[in-house]
Structure formats: C-alpha cells, structure tokens
Amino acid sequence: MAFVVTDKCVRCKFQDCLQSCPASCFHEGVNMLVIKTEACIDCGACEPECPAEAIVRDTVPGAAFWVEFNNKYSAMWPRILRSGEVPQDAEDWMDVEDKLDTEFDPAPAAR
Ligand code: F3S
DSSP states (O other): OOEEEOGGGTTTOOOHHHHHOTTOOEEEBSSOEEEOTTTOOOOOOSGGGOTTOOEEETTSTTHHHHHHHHHHHHTTSOBOOSOOOOOTTGGGGTTOOOHHHHTOOOSBOOO
C-alpha cells in the first residue's frame, strides 16, 4: 500500500507534502512531484498536507493509473528533499481539471 500524487499537483507544486514524509519518497518533475511507491511506508502523513488535495491512497477508485504514473516518473526524476520555490500562480491552478492532458511536463526538474 502506498500513496500517490495525481495531476491535481500539476502547476501547483506546493511541496508541503515533502516536509511530512519520513521516507523521502518524493521525486521532482518540472511542474509536479510524484511518490516512489516502493519507498512509501503508507503512513499517510502527506495526504492532508497538500492544499490541492493531489495525494490519494492507492486503493481509491482510479488510483491504478496514478500508481503506474508515479512509478514511471519516480524512476526518471530526481529525489527532492527540500522545498524549492512554489509557482507564483499555483493557486490559480488548484481548481483546474485534467491537467495531465494540457499542462503536464514530463521533464525532470533541473536543480
Ligand atoms: Fe504537489 Fe500537493 Fe505536494 S500540490 S507538491 S502534492 S503539496
């Protein structure tokens, strides 16, 4: 069991989730984070921390897609241990649906 990040994170990238993770399992893309599910200890601490409600348990309906997505990109993106800058327009993207189709950038974060 694990938690995963959905596309509600795209362009929000608040990074509050990071601080609560005792297992350092977040990885960083240009405009969102994902969780390395095999590193996740299923503590659930990150889920209520996300202002965009982007984090879900891997057992909720529809989560299977996001498990695969998190596994794919956590293998390609660098681990993130400390928060960087939050996008200035992050709040404007909180209520936008289906950002995977329109806004997702598959590139790893450059830090
Ligand atoms: Fe994304 Fe929410 Fe973390 S917007 S970076 S999953 S706090």
